[in-house]
Every structure is written in structure tokens, then in C-alpha cells.
Amino acid sequence: MAELTAARYGKDKVRIFRVVRSVKGDPQAWHDVVEYNVKALLEGDIAASYTKADNSVVVATDSIKNTCNVFAKTSPHVLHPEQFALDLGVHFVTTYAHIHKAFIDIEQLKWSRITVSKDGQPHRHSFVRDGDEKRLTSVEVDATKGKNAITAKVTSGLSGLLVLKSGGSAFEGFVRDEWTTLVEVDDRIFSTEVDLSYTFALPVEALTAAGIAALQDKVGFDKASESAKQITLDLFATDESASVQATLFKMCSEIIAASPSVESVSYRLPNKHYIPVDLGFKGLANLKPVDAEVFCPVAAPSGLITATVSRKH
CATH class of the missing domain: 3.10.270.10 (Urate Oxidase;)
Incomplete structure (x- = not known):
């Protein structure tokens, strides 16, 4: 059946x-x-x-x-x-x-x-x-x-925003055991393709024709979109990142603080890896962080860091 x-x-x-x-x-x-x-x-x-x-x-x-x-x-x-x-x-x-x-x-x-x-x-x-x-x-x-x-739920965001910083990102103090081969670094390339979404709180009267027309002023969809993108770029560029997780949380928190109509913010940040190329066969130092200048971009596998941060009521 x-x-x-x-x-x-x-x-x-x-x-x-x-x-x-x-x-x-x-x-x-x-x-x-x-x-x-x-x-x-x-x-x-x-x-x-x-x-x-x-x-x-x-x-x-x-x-x-x-x-x-x-x-x-x-x-x-x-x-x-x-x-x-x-x-x-x-x-x-x-x-x-x-x-x-x-x-x-x-x-x-x-x-x-x-x-x-x-x-x-x-x-x-x-x-x-x-x-x-x-x-x-x-x-x-x-x-x-x-x-x-009638009620409505509105979630907005952006995707396909590719960003990279060649310094100002570290990854240290993580779990080390018999499975660990990754070397700790205090400065590294940080690159990701931003996938961002955020949910809005709508006023009760939003779903009339007049209510929909008024939402740009009451909720500020366009302002929230501009603000979320700029906060993402600003924090990505300026944060001395201890990890993708730590930078992600700061981004979410600032978006919520900047847009009163935003109830929650979510990111999916694939951590795109750049591997130093061994140039020792020519006597060139390129493997240690202080020497690394030539890298091989690696498409897969990649880290994937996600989180949702909500407004505390």
C-alpha cells in the first residue's frame, strides 16, 4: 500500500x-x-x-x-x-x-x-x-x-563571490594525533567562494499590495544585500583570521548588528587550498611559510566550513 x-x-x-x-x-x-x-x-x-x-x-x-x-x-x-x-x-x-x-x-x-x-x-x-x-x-x-x-518567509543572500587573501590567515592549535599530518601555520593563503544566506523578519501586514511596496523602507532588502556583501569583503580582508570558523562568526555577527530586519545568517565557505610547490630540485626554497611564493591551486578535496548565527532575543 x-x-x-x-x-x-x-x-x-x-x-x-x-x-x-x-x-x-x-x-x-x-x-x-x-x-x-x-x-x-x-x-x-x-x-x-x-x-x-x-x-x-x-x-x-x-x-x-x-x-x-x-x-x-x-x-x-x-x-x-x-x-x-x-x-x-x-x-x-x-x-x-x-x-x-x-x-x-x-x-x-x-x-x-x-x-x-x-x-x-x-x-x-x-x-x-x-x-x-x-x-x-x-x-x-x-x-x-x-x-x-497569508504569511511569507524571505531568505536572501549571494553565491559565487570568489575571494582570496595572500596573508593574514593562520591555523594553529588544532587537534594533533596519530591521524594528523597537517603542519601548523601562522600565515597562509585564505581563499573561498562565498555562499551566504540570511533570513528576514517581515511585518504582519507585509502581504498586501501596499505592504509589499512598503517593504523596501520597512525591511530594507536592498540595503541588507549591500551591507552583507560589504561586511563580508571588509572582514575577509582585514580580520587577522585564526581560522575560517572564527572569521565566519564575526561576519555573521556584524551582518545581524548592521541590519535590524535580519534574523539569522548562514555561510558555507569552502576552504580552497594552495599548496607550495617543491622547487628544491633547482636549489630554491619554497616549502616553508617564510619562503613559499609559488603555489599549486588544488580544486579538491577542500575544507568546508558552515554555520548559522541567529539574533538573540
Whole structure:
């Protein structure tokens, strides 16, 4: 005997690029652009489509894709991924009586405005992709208690931010036993690809149209994103790191202190290793920390350091 215990479906990898002009029809207008990869999944009274081959409860995934594209044109919040995701999620749970939850995940690809060297001014409609970094947003909209009692969870962050410091990082005093071959170092290369997420506390009235519009001021999604990235970079660069763990905790603590709406912060930091190359065959000292200048980057295996730090109430 078998029973369906969980079901969720939708559309993944919906590619969206939107140009927002400061003045429509003006050839001199300033442009803002966003590029998103969107995943939109739905839950609700959909079991019959699985267990009885009854498609009458299925909102076609193609319709979900079309909704994402239409909202990219019509949503006033398209430049702000958290609010755009909330717009989509609220639409799905209020438009379809049998859909009770919507899960919207957005990856925002990085486009930065080009500054023209001859005048030092940012260009009004030219942009550069200056890294693989992505801004991330994950929104769960929940209408299980009724369409007039909708709640939401919002988690944001970033991934693909590759950083390296060639000094100012140590690793000493760790457990030494019969399994240990690693040498203690008081100065080493520290490199990682930052995977950061942080959760927000939303005001109760957030899920009305007016409430979503007000969230940028009340919660400060964009400010939190900018702050979290800058704190990550500042602390990575300046902390005299005793370990990845110690630096990670400082980053989390400062993000919570800087953004009152952030409830918890999580990092996944793979510790990318750089191994000194033995150049002794040419009589060159390169193995001790004081001499090491030529390294071999090692992709695997890598350390992986994770933690979540929450606001203490």
C-alpha cells in the first residue's frame, strides 16, 4: 500500500531580462537592467493529478512561465528580487483557490553600469558582467490559513563571490594525533567562494499590495544585500583570521548588528587550498611559510566550513 505524502510542481529556469527606462519613449532616458533565473513551484490540493491522473487541478507549468514573464513587465518591483518574488507568490495563492503555497526562487545575475574613462561618468545604458556572483532570493508564500491570512518567509543572500587573501590567515592549535599530518601555520593563503544566506523578519501586514511596496523602507532588502556583501569583503580582508570558523562568526555577527530586519545568517565557505610547490630540485626554497611564493591551486578535496548565527532575543 502506498500513499502520496508530498507534492510540489512548477517551472524552473525561467530566464528573464528586463530593461526599465527612467522615461518611456525618451532616447536619452537612463536604463536599469536585471537578469533573473526564476523557479516557481506550487503546493495545494493537487494530489489527484498524481494519484488519479486528474489534470483539472494542474496549473500548467507553461502558464506559470507566462505569469513570470507578464509580472516582469507589470510588477512595479521588478528591480527588487524579494518584492518581485512576493508579488509572484501572492498572485499564485490568491488566483487559484486550491493552491495554498508558492515557492519562488530567484537568481539575479550581476550586471554593473560601465563608467566611461574619458569623463569618469557612468553610462546611461551600458553594462558589464564583472563576475560570476549572484544575488539570491527564496520566498515561501503560505495561504494555508486562508487567503486573508497569508504569511511569507524571505531568505536572501549571494553565491559565487570568489575571494582570496595572500596573508593574514593562520591555523594553529588544532587537534594533533596519530591521524594528523597537517603542519601548523601562522600565515597562509585564505581563499573561498562565498555562499551566504540570511533570513528576514517581515511585518504582519507585509502581504498586501501596499505592504509589499512598503517593504523596501520597512525591511530594507536592498540595503541588507549591500551591507552583507560589504561586511563580508571588509572582514575577509582585514580580520587577522585564526581560522575560517572564527572569521565566519564575526561576519555573521556584524551582518545581524548592521541590519535590524535580519534574523539569522548562514555561510558555507569552502576552504580552497594552495599548496607550495617543491622547487628544491633547482636549489630554491619554497616549502616553508617564510619562503613559499609559488603555489599549486588544488580544486579538491577542500575544507568546508558552515554555520548559522541567529539574533538573540
